[in-house]
Each structure stands twice: as structure tokens, then as C-alpha cells.
Amino acid sequence: MNKDQFLYQLQQALRPLDPELTKEILADFEEHFANGLQQSRSEEELSKELGDPAQIAKEYKDSIADGQQHQDIRSSWQENWQRPDTMTPEARHQTALQPDSTSWQHGSEPDTASDGSGTKAWTAQDHQNAGQGINEGTLVLVIVLNLFIALPVVLSLISVLFGFWAAAGGIGIAGLALFAVAILEAGIIGLILFLFGLSLVALAVIGLILMVYLTKGFVYLLRQYFIWNRNLVKGGAAI
Amino acid sequence: MNIQFKKGVLELCVLSMLMRMDQYGYELASTLSQSIEIADGSLYPILRKLAADGQVTTYLRESTGGPPRKYYSITAYGRQIHTQLLKEWQHFSASVNAITGGRAYE
Structure with a gap:
């Protein structure tokens, strides 16, 4: 080579x-x-x-x-x-x-x-930044960015996530309720209600699993965003 | 060998070499690979880590007939770490020697 x-x-x-x-x-x-x-x-x-x-x-x-x-x-x-x-x-x-x-x-x-040597973040500018304090200009910028852009976005995303959770839960509850009704109804109608309830519950389970992943992904991204913010304020280059 | 342990020993070696004088990467790599069997490329991640920790600093100096060289220089903090690592190493190697029953220089 x-x-x-x-x-x-x-x-x-x-x-x-x-x-x-x-x-x-x-x-x-x-x-x-x-x-x-x-x-x-x-x-x-x-x-x-x-x-x-x-x-x-x-x-x-x-x-x-x-x-x-x-x-x-x-x-x-x-x-x-x-x-x-x-x-x-x-x-x-x-x-x-x-x-x-x-x-x-x-x-x-x-x-x-x-x-005790490993406590400093490893940044691209490494030693030049060692000992450098908080950069005030960047701090103001970060606060403005977070208040006016990031906060509304994050809040809306949380609302959307919450809505999805509620929807998935609601479908599940509806399915369970149909089960209860199916027990009271005899014959073919009871069977239909039972199957309908079953499919609703299955749908809810899939939805809930999906939501677990979505929420995890959201938390992960949020965490990355916090780390990025912190590195920015500390004056280091974001990796 | 345990990779973390090996890393610690290599950091000790690099700091020791820099205690004598400021050196550039190729110089450090040559000295290191003369006595320890190690891929030269492993030195550079260690140097970068030491720099990020504030144990060494770097500066550029012109060389004759080549591009400028990045020199590494140990900081006061680096000296402190060196003392500590050296003590740990001596303690460790003494224990190993005691167990294996041999003395290092016999």
C-alpha cells in the first residue's frame, strides 16, 4: 500500500x-x-x-x-x-x-x-480550547435559538407523540370494550364483535410498539441536541 | 493483553519520552517502535488524546527540506499524570516480579 x-x-x-x-x-x-x-x-x-x-x-x-x-x-x-x-x-x-x-x-x-484526566470533552480543536471558559456570545445565541426555535419545535413534537400514544391506547381500549360486548352477544354477531375487537387490540399493540421506538428515537435526538448545545457553549467544536 | 492496560502503558511511555524533550510524531514513533512491538499508527490516537486532556500541547516548527513539523510538549498537568502513572507502573511491575519469583535485572 x-x-x-x-x-x-x-x-x-x-x-x-x-x-x-x-x-x-x-x-x-x-x-x-x-x-x-x-x-x-x-x-x-x-x-x-x-x-x-x-x-x-x-x-x-x-x-x-x-x-x-x-x-x-x-x-x-x-x-x-x-x-x-x-x-x-x-x-x-x-x-x-x-x-x-x-x-x-x-x-x-x-x-x-x-x-481524573478523562473529564474533558475531546474536541477538534483540542488543546487550544483547554481551559477556555464559557463563550458569552454563543450562550446568548444558544438561548435565543432554544427559546424561539427549538422549544416550539420540541413542544409540538412532544404533543404529537402524546397524541399518537393516546390514539394507540384508545384503539386498544375500544378493542377491549368490544370483547366485553361480545361476551354478552350470542351467535354470529358476538363472533363478529369478538374478531373486530381482536383486530383492534392487535392494531393497538403494533401501534404501541411503534410508539416505543419513536419515543426512544426522539429522546436520543433530544440528547444529541443537548450535547451539541453544551459543546457549543463551552466553546468546543461539536463532534 | 488488556487493551486498557496497554493504552495506559503506552501513554506512560509517550509522556516519558516527552519529559526529556519536545519531539515530533515520526520521532516518537521511531523511538517507541524500536523497543516495543507496536503499530506506529497507534501512537497518533494517543497523542491526540493526551492533547485533548491537556497533558501535552503542540506547536509547529519549520524543518530543513520538508513541511513544518508538529512538535509535542508536555504540560505541567502532563508531568503530574506522568508521576502518577509511573508510580502505578512501578507498583504493578514489582508485584508481577514478586509473583513470578524473578527479579527484573537478574
């Missing part, structure tokens, strides 16, 4: 990450090649020693996940959502599928927690 092939593969493997961050990472490797070539090493040799681009990309993602995980532990409302032991198997599966999800590394011990 030559330099271009290596960098291309690395870039592809880094895809889910912030483009700005990807650019910085690729620059580091380009510099590595440039320095190696100066020592009259060949591109093939160098890329062989660097190792598998997919593995390198994974190591970057792992340390990002670590960093975010530590950050999340500090804000308590997310803790329950994130804790692997309180997560349902489906939820864990869902988050595991998200390439940039913060909780995909839950199996591993937070190694840096003991030395």
Missing part, C-alpha cells in the same frame, strides 16, 4: 467523525510520511509499519467515546440513560449500532477515570 492508498483508506474509515477532525488527523499522517520519506524510507514500508487504517480509525473513535463518556458521567440526568445495566437490550443494541454513539464502549473500564 502506498501513501495515497493508506490515507484514502484512513479517511474512509474515519468517515463518521467530524470532517475538521478528520482533516487534522490526516495531516498528522501526511507529516509522518513526509518525515519518513526524508529518512529515505519507502511509502510501502512506512504504511506497513503504521498498521491497519481501520484499526487506527477505531482507536481514534474509542478515545473519543471514552472522552464523551467521562463528560456524560458528570451530568447526572444522562447517567441512567447511559448506564449499561439500566439499559434494555434493545436500547443497547440500538446505541451500539450508532457509529458515533457515546455509549458504544460500555464494556470497557474507564481507565483514565482514576487519574
Whole structure:
């Protein structure tokens, strides 16, 4: 594999990450090649020693996940959502599928927690932002954005979700009520009522299952939005 | 070997190398791979993590006959972490030596 092939593969493997961050990472490797070539090493040799681009990309993602995980532990409302032991198997599966999800590394011990070094979020601008406080201009912008755009949108979405839940529940209750009536009615009418009730209940169950997923997705997006807000206010680049 | 453990040891090695002087990526990779069997590419995620933690800072310096090099420099916080990691490592390796019954230098 030559330099271009290596960098291309690395870039592809880094895809889910912030483009700005990807650019910085690729620059580091380009510099590595440039320095190696100066020592009259060949591109093939160098890329062989660097190792598998997919593995390198994974190591970057792992340390990002670590960093975010530590950050999340500090804000308590997310803790329950994130804790692997309180997560349902489906939820864990869902988050595991998200390439940039913060909780995909839950199996591993937070190694840096003991030395307290892992508490800072990993941003694209990394050390330049270390120690930087809250940016007031951005804070005002975020407040305005949330009050006038995000809040109405979120409230309407919650109402819609609530409406769907109520509808699904209502259909279920109607189905159950038909059962009750079917018991009183004898003969063919009772049978028809019973079957009609059955189909209503089935419909309600499907609706409720659908709603569980919809609500989960909504909460997930909301959470991402909060994280993004927080990163923005803290002056870091949103990943 | 446990991946978290290995990561911690590699961080200790990188910090130790930077305690001596500021170095650029390729330099660190060459030194590291001389004594430890490791893919050179694993160094860069570690460096980025250390920078994000504030344990190291970076700056660019011109090189003769090539593009500018990104130098890594250990911070006061990094030195603090280094002391701590070194202590943990010494404690750990002493325990392993005690169990295996050998001394490292015999």
C-alpha cells in the first residue's frame, strides 16, 4: 500500500467523525510520511509499519467515546440513560449500532477515570480550547435559538407523540370494550364483535410498539441536541 | 493483553519520552517502535488524546527540506499524570516480579 492508498483508506474509515477532525488527523499522517520519506524510507514500508487504517480509525473513535463518556458521567440526568445495566437490550443494541454513539464502549473500564484526566470533552480543536471558559456570545445565541426555535419545535413534537400514544391506547381500549360486548352477544354477531375487537387490540399493540421506538428515537435526538448545545457553549467544536 | 492496560502503558511511555524533550510524531514513533512491538499508527490516537486532556500541547516548527513539523510538549498537568502513572507502573511491575519469583535485572 502506498501513501495515497493508506490515507484514502484512513479517511474512509474515519468517515463518521467530524470532517475538521478528520482533516487534522490526516495531516498528522501526511507529516509522518513526509518525515519518513526524508529518512529515505519507502511509502510501502512506512504504511506497513503504521498498521491497519481501520484499526487506527477505531482507536481514534474509542478515545473519543471514552472522552464523551467521562463528560456524560458528570451530568447526572444522562447517567441512567447511559448506564449499561439500566439499559434494555434493545436500547443497547440500538446505541451500539450508532457509529458515533457515546455509549458504544460500555464494556470497557474507564481507565483514565482514576487519574481524573478523562473529564474533558475531546474536541477538534483540542488543546487550544483547554481551559477556555464559557463563550458569552454563543450562550446568548444558544438561548435565543432554544427559546424561539427549538422549544416550539420540541413542544409540538412532544404533543404529537402524546397524541399518537393516546390514539394507540384508545384503539386498544375500544378493542377491549368490544370483547366485553361480545361476551354478552350470542351467535354470529358476538363472533363478529369478538374478531373486530381482536383486530383492534392487535392494531393497538403494533401501534404501541411503534410508539416505543419513536419515543426512544426522539429522546436520543433530544440528547444529541443537548450535547451539541453544551459543546457549543463551552466553546468546543461539536463532534 | 488488556487493551486498557496497554493504552495506559503506552501513554506512560509517550509522556516519558516527552519529559526529556519536545519531539515530533515520526520521532516518537521511531523511538517507541524500536523497543516495543507496536503499530506506529497507534501512537497518533494517543497523542491526540493526551492533547485533548491537556497533558501535552503542540506547536509547529519549520524543518530543513520538508513541511513544518508538529512538535509535542508536555504540560505541567502532563508531568503530574506522568508521576502518577509511573508510580502505578512501578507498583504493578514489582508485584508481577514478586509473583513470578524473578527479579527484573537478574
